[in-house]
Amino acid sequence: MLSNKILRRGWSGVAAAVAMWATAAMSTSAMVQQPEQYFPVASMRVGPYNAMGTGIFGGVIDYLNYVNIKHGGVNGVKLVYEECETEYNAARSVECYQRLLNRGDQKMLLWDPYGTPLAYAVIGRVASDNVVLAQAGYGRTDAADGRVWPWVFGATANYWSQIAMKLNYIQQKEGGIDKMKGKTIVHLHIDTAYGREPLPAMRQIAKDWGFNLIEIPIAPPGLEQQSQWLQIRQAKADWVTFWGAGAGMSGTAITTAARIGFPRNKIIFVTFGGAEEDMIAGGAQATDTNVVAMVLPGKQWPLIADIEKVLYSDGAGKGNMQNPTRVGTIYYNRGVIAAVNYVEALRNAQKIHNKVGKPVNGAEFRDGYEALDYTIEARRKELGIDGMLPPYKLTCRNHEGAGTFHMMRWDGAKFEIVTKDWMGANDPKMIRQLIEDSAEKYAKENNITLRDCPN
Amino acid sequence: MFYREAGQFRTSYAQDSQILPLRQDRVGMAVLLMAAALVPFVANAYWLSAILIPWLILSLVALGQNILMGYAGQLSLGSAGFMAVGAFACYNFILRVPGIPFIVAVILSGICAALVGIAFGLPSLRIRGLYLAVATLASQFFIVWSLDKFAWFKNYDPAGVITAQKIMILGHDFASPREKYWVVLVIVLVLTLLAKNMARGSVGRGWMAVRDMDVAAEVTGLSLLRTKLQAFAISSFYCGVGGALFAFAYLQTVEPSAFTIELSFRILFMVIIGGLGTIMGSFLGAGFILLMPIFLNVFFHTVFGKSVDASIASALEQIIFGVMIITFLIYEPLGLARLWQLTKERLRLWPFRH
Numbered sequence: 001m002l003s004n005k006i007l008r009r010g011w012s013g014v015a016a017a018v019a020m021w022a023t024a025a026m027s028t029s030a031m032v033q034q035p036e037q038y039f040p041v042a043s044m045r046v047g048p049y050n051a052m053g054t055g056i057f058g059g060v061i062d063y064l065n066y067v068n069i070k071h072g073g074v075n076g077v078k079l080v081y082e083e084c085e086t087e088y089n090a091a092r093s094v095e096c097y098q099r100l101l102n103r104g105d106q107k108m109l110l111w112d113p114y115g116t117p118l119a120y121a122v123i124g125r126v127a128s129d130n131v132v133l134a135q136a137g138y139g140r141t142d143a144a145d146g147r148v149w150p151w152v153f154g155a156t157a158n159y160w161s162q163i164a165m166k167l168n169y170i171q172q173k174e175g176g177i178d179k180m181k182g183k184t185i186v187h188l189h190i191d192t193a194y195g196r197e198p199l200p201a202m203r204q205i206a207k208d209w210g211f212n213l214i215e216i217p218i219a220p221p222g223l224e225q226q227s228q229w230l231q232i233r234q235a236k237a238d239w240v241t242f243w244g245a246g247a248g249m250s251g252t253a254i255t256t257a258a259r260i261g262f263p264r265n266k267i268i269f270v271t272f273g274g275a276e277e278d279m280i281a282g283g284a285q286a287t288d289t290n291v292v293a294m295v296l297p298g299k300q301w302p303l304i305a306d307i308e309k310v311l312y313s314d315g316a317g318k319g320n321m322q323n324p325t326r327v328g329t330i331y332y333n334r335g336v337i338a339a340v341n342y343v344e345a346l347r348n349a350q351k352i353h354n355k356v357g358k359p360v361n362g363a364e365f366r367d368g369y370e371a372l373d374y375t376i377e378a379r380r381k382e383l384g385i386d387g388m389l390p391p392y393k394l395t396c397r398n399h400e401g402a403g404t405f406h407m408m409r410w411d412g413a414k415f416e417i418v419t420k421d422w423m424g425a426n427d428p429k430m431i432r433q434l435i436e437d438s439a440e441k442y443a444k445e446n447n448i449t450l451r452d453c454p455n
Numbered sequence: 456m457f458y459r460e461a462g463q464f465r466t467s468y469a470q471d472s473q474i475l476p477l478r479q480d481r482v483g484m485a486v487l488l489m490a491a492a493l494v495p496f497v498a499n500a501y502w503l504s505a506i507l508i509p510w511l512i513l514s515l516v517a518l519g520q521n522i523l524m525g526y527a528g529q530l531s532l533g534s535a536g537f538m539a540v541g542a543f544a545c546y547n548f549i550l551r552v553p554g555i556p557f558i559v560a561v562i563l564s565g566i567c568a569a570l571v572g573i574a575f576g577l578p579s580l581r582i583r584g585l586y587l588a589v590a591t592l593a594s595q596f597f598i599v600w601s602l603d604k605f606a607w608f609k610n611y612d613p614a615g616v617i618t619a620q621k622i623m624i625l626g627h628d629f630a631s632p633r634e635k636y637w638v639v640l641v642i643v644l645v646l647t648l649l650a651k652n653m654a655r656g657s658v659g660r661g662w663m664a665v666r667d668m669d670v671a672a673e674v675t676g677l678s679l680l681r682t683k684l685q686a687f688a689i690s691s692f693y694c695g696v697g698g699a700l701f702a703f704a705y706l707q708t709v710e711p712s713a714f715t716i717e718l719s720f721r722i723l724f725m726v727i728i729g730g731l732g733t734i735m736g737s738f739l740g741a742g743f744i745l746l747m748p749i750f751l752n753v754f755f756h757t758v759f760g761k762s763v764d765a766s767i768a769s770a771l772e773q774i775i776f777g778v779m780i781i782t783f784l785i786y787e788p789l790g791l792a793r794l795w796q797l798t799k800e801r802l803r804l805w806p807f808r809h
Contacts, residue, residue, distance in 0.1 A: 045766040046773055054766055085752050085769045090713055091509065094706060095749060098505040120616040121708050191603065192712050193616045220712075322764055446618075 034078045037346060037359045039064065040100035041083045042093060042113045048221050048246035049088045049115075051277040052331055054321070056114055057083075059335020060342075061320040062327075066307050067343055069318070074346050076357045086113060093118040101129065109346070109365040110134045112338060114272075116194035126151045130362030132345075132369050136338040137271060137294045141197060144400035144432075145439035146370070147450040153369055153399045155341060156294055156389055160434065161403035163198035163241065164425030166268050166292060167205050169407055170239050171426065181210035186232050188225075188253070189243035191217035194272075198243065201434055208430075222249035229256045239266050245273045251281025258285035268292065271405070275330040279410045287412040292405045295337045295389050297415055299328035303384030304336065330415070337389055344383075345369035370394055372401075390422040396453035400435075403428060458802040474651055491640060495633040503632040504705070506746060510738075511636075511643045512700045513745055517725040517737035518650055519693025524723075525732035526659055527686035528666025529579050533591040534722045536598035537691040538698025539714035540568040543608050545699035546709045549620050550610060557622050557629075561642065561699050568695020569688040571598065576687030580680060583669075595719050602711045609709075616710045619703045635704040642700065646693060651734050653689070662686050663732075728783060730792025739791035748776055 041060060044053035064079045073079055082103055084096035093113050100108055110132040111122060119139035126133045133152040135143065141160045143152035170185065171177050187202055189195030199215060206213035214235055216228050222244055232240060240262065242253055250273050257267060265288040269278070274291030282289070299305055308327050311319035319327070326332055349360045349368025360368070373379075373393040380386040392402035404422035408415040425431045443450055458479050465471045475481045495503055520534045544564035548555055575594035579587050602608050609617055622629040622638060629638050653659050661682045664672035673679050702709045721744055729740020751772040759768060787794055 043765060043769075045769040050766070083756060083765050085765070085772070087769075090706060090708070090710075092748075095505040095509075098501040099749075099753070101501065117616065117710065117712060120710070121706055124618050124707055193710065220715075320764075322766060 034073070035076065035357065035359050036078045036080045036106070037074065038103045038106045038108060039079060039081045039342060040096075040108045040111065041081045042086050042096045042100065042111065042118075043083055044086050044088045044114070046085065047087045047089075048248060051247050051275070052114065052245065052272065053088070055275070055277075055326060055329060055331025056335035056338070058319075058321040058326070059332040059337075060112075060339040061335075062307055062311055062332075063336045063339035063343070065318060065320070066310055069310055070306075074343055075350055077346075077350075077359055079343070086115070086118060088115050088118070090115075090117045090121040094121050097122050101131070106359065107131070107362060109360070109362055110342060110369070112136055112342075114138065116140070116197060117192060120193060123149075123152060130366075132362065132366050134338070134341065134369065136334070136341065138194070141201075142435050142438040142442065144398065144435050146395070146397050146399040147453050148439040148443045148448055149399070150451055151366060153394065155372065155394060155399070155401040156337075156392060157403045157405065158400050158435075159197040160201035160431050161400065161425055161428070162271065162292060162294075162405060163202050164205060164427075164431050165403075165405050165423055166241055167202070167209075168423060168426040169268070169290075169419070171209070174238075177209050177426070182212070183238045184212045184214060184235055186214045186216055186235065186237040186240045187243065188216045188218065188228060188232070188240050190222050190245060190249065191219050194245065195243045198241075200438070201431060202241075204430070204434060218244065218249070221246060223252050225249075225252050225256045229253075229260050229262065232262060233260050237262075237266075239268065241268050241270070243270045243273065245270075247277045247281040250274065250278030251283070254279075254282030254286045254289065264288045265290065265409075268407075271334075276415075277329075277331075284412065286410050289410045290418075291408045291410065291415065293330065293408050293415070293417075294405055295330070295334045296387070296406060296417065297328060297330040297333050297408075301333075301385060301388045303340075303388075304328050304333060306384060307336065333388065337385065340383060340385060341369070341372060345372055348372065370396060370399075396451065403431070456806060458799070458805070474655070488644075492637075495636050500632045503636050506749070508632070508636055508639055509701075509705050510742055510745055511639050512697050512705055513722070513725065514738040514741040515643050515646060515700070516694050516697035516722055517729065517741045518647065518734065519690040519697065520722050520726045521729075521731065521733070521737045522650060522654070522662070522693065523686055523690035524726055525730075525736070526654055526666065527662035527683065527690075528669075529576070529683060529686060530584060530588040531591040531687075531690070532588050532716070532719050532723060533575060533594035533598070534690075534694045535698075535714040535716065535718035536595040537568045537572055537694035538701060538718070539598055539602055539711055540571050540691075541565060541695025541698030542702035542709050542714070543602055543711075544568065544695065545703060546617060546619060547608065547610075557624050557638075557703075558642075561696055564699045565692040565696040568698070569692040572687045572691025572694075573684050576684050576691075579683045579687065592716070595716055599711045599714060616708055619707050619709050622703055639700055639704050642696065646696065647734065650693070654734060658685070666732075724780070728780065728790055730790030733790070733792035735795060736790050736792030739795065743791065747779065748772060751775055 041057055043057035044050060061081060064081055067073060068079055082100055084100050086093040086096050097111060108131060111126065112134040113119060116138050119133060119135050123133060123140055135152065135154045137157055139154060141158040143149040144154045144158050171180050174180060174183065195217065202213060216231060218225055218228055244250055244253060254264065257264060267289055269289060269291040271292050271294045279286040279289065299308060304327065312324045312327060321327060345365060345368040346360065348371040349364045350356045352367050352371060353360060353364045375391045375393050377386065390402040390404045394401055404424040406417050406422060407419045409418050460477060463478055465476065475484055516534055516538060523529050523531050541564045544567040545560050548560040548563055575591060578590040582590060622635065629635055661677055664677055665679065665682050669679055706713055725740035725744045726737065728743055730736025755768040755772060
């Protein structure tokens with residue numbers, strides 16, 4: 001019978017695969033001689049956010065490999081990583097967290113899943129697991145208060161600072177805060193925790209400045225937005241802050257806005273939903289759209305140029321990106337900067353705890369992450385990232401860092417930076433107060449004692 | 456040779472109507488239960504919290520769906536919505552009723568889900584088949600929407616993602632994966648036993664009569680209203696309890712976006728692949744749908760490691776999973792439970808082939 005023949009052939013194939021796997025497993029275990037530091041990579045390479053996932057995690061993996069090749073690791077400690085597919089699904093990411101938690105006798109140092117619901121799913125267990133939750137520019141905003149969440153960081157900025165910066169930019173364009181009274185601003189967002197995250201800050205600023213805030217949710221995956229944009233036209237909105245994710249959703253937003261005649265230069269995209277892939281999905285109608293940048297794109301930064309040279313050029317073939325032209329795009333650069341954070345934190349941890357050249361554990365890494373300092377220009381130039389991200393440092397109390405961004409404009413082929421310098425909220429103290437109030441409320445509800453932070 | 460009835464005589468009605476009449480079956484079940492109870496001592500935290508706990512919880516939900524679809528024949532696509540009702544009800548009971556025992560909160564949240572299930576099951580009295588599926592689809596979207604819209608359910612939390620409270624039973628905090636596993640195991644075993652007995656008894660026969668030919672069932676005196684709504688209520692109870700456990704023992708967050716239409720479809724597939732109208736099928740189907748993608752992911756990363764680009768590997772996993780489901784349904788449309796039944800029948804004759 002045919003199925004019998006297939007089964008018999010299949011068994012030999014299975015046997016071959018098992019033999020291959022056995023030799024691979026044996027050979028890797030025999031080769032461990034250099035000290036290693038293990039990092040997990042919880043990527044999303046399939047699903048609606050795969051452009052973001054392949055770009056960001058490609059950048060992370062490329063930087064880790066670059067440090068190994070160029071500097072022989074961090075003070076001689078080789079950086080190794082394991083990957084797991086989360087598909088941007090909270091349940092899968094919890095499974096990945098459990099699976100990647102231990103590698104041999106080393107535990108993972110940090111968790112950076114690039115999804116706000118994914119961060120929320122593990123935020124309750126990172127403290128007891130001694131794992132740093134490095135929400136690089138996303139996630140639970142009030143974790144910027146390091147007194148309540150010592151293990152959670154939000155460098156370089158969080159969503160409340162981002163929405164405040166957008167409103168600051170809007171009021172500058174409108175001619176001042178007093179001109180904002182009576183204006184209508186629409187927050188068009190995907191109906192998930194990620195889309196709703198900036199609302200508390202936005203509502204507060206709307207109350208203070210007197211503008212009319214309309215919150216319009218889009219059910220995921222957001223590929224159909226006709227009714228929402230018609231609602232925007234009916235409300236005669238002045239500006240739209242678009243908080244979506246996934247190239248399909250962004251492209252749909254641009255084409256639908258063009259169809260109803262809403263000017264693209266009055267739409268501001270968010271850092272995680274506004275990248276080259278999203279703008280290209282919108283086609284020619286995407287020209288003039290504003291996008292906020294936390295990390296600037298481009299290949300002119302010395303680090304990105306060097307990574308491209310070491311990993312991609314001359315047929316080196318060591319890069320993780322399947323499409324090498326994506327090196328230097330926004331998502332890629334964000335991934336690289338996230339990995340720069342990990343490596344710098346590891347370097348700090350080794351120095352602080354006198355473990356130069358040896359692997360560190362979770363608590364030591366946490367101290368190293370809290371000591372991240374990009375205010376020294378010489379160090380930024382040495383890393384090759386001067387200008388790519390705002391100068392900031394993390395402290396015990398402030399786990400956010402900078403809270404500043406640049407505004408970019410899509411000109412049809414690439415992004416151009418329209419702001420002269422890194423811009424933040426109009427009233428950063430008010431945002432910080434909101435964060436601390438929310439964190440203190442959470443601490444009271446859950447009986448958490450605040451850490452004693454000097455600064 | 457081993458699986459024979461010879462020599463086993465049943466001399467009372469009680470013996471004849473037990474769930475496992477064969478001694479070999481009873482021994483096997485006892486071994487399985489012992490293994491299930493003792494596995495936390497040998498398994499590590501990953502196996503417990505990422506594999507066994509979600510498998511048990513989703514088996515419970517698939518059981519609820521099987522009761523509704525497999526036994527009562529009512530096509531329903533709202534199981535994740537009822538799970539969400541159970542999860543949020545449990546959260547609110549623990550939040551607003553100080554000192555309520557966890558088990559009581561879980562039972563009450565199941566009852567809440569059952570009431571919602573009865574409300575959305577009313578269309579089943581007028582429509583059947585795919586039309587009923589569409590009506591229950593409405594329940595899925597409506598429930599998730601209203602849990603998002605009315606902030607009271609989330610206690611006015613600004614982020615919309617709430618951390619689930621601790622599981623406190625008799626003053627002990629069941630925090631570690633091992634303890635959570637035992638809580639889930641006990642609840643699932645009790646509810647499975649109840650479901651098996653309901654399916655074997657007159658309740659189950661009423662459901663199957665409605666499934667096979669509801670006009671004839673009505674003619675013989677079965678109240679369609681009561682039977683169908685009872686099926687919806689019991690199924691939603693199971694889904695609600697499963698949802699509460701999903702939020703408290705697995706994800707540890709309570710958010711509507713964990714209970715999307717995709718989860719409803721996955722539960723539907725679990726029931727279809729596992730075997731409609733069987734109890735064992737819910738467990739087997741849940742295992743297949745839940746664990747096969749994880750197994751494929753682990754397999755690809757172990758065998759191919761870094762040599763194959765991870766994007767290709769991830770896409771391949773999804774393709775292979777889809778092909779497996781299709782192949783499966785072509786070779787055995789009645790599901791994994793039928794394969795198990797055929798295996799048992801073969802075992803009865805082993806070593807003879809016929």
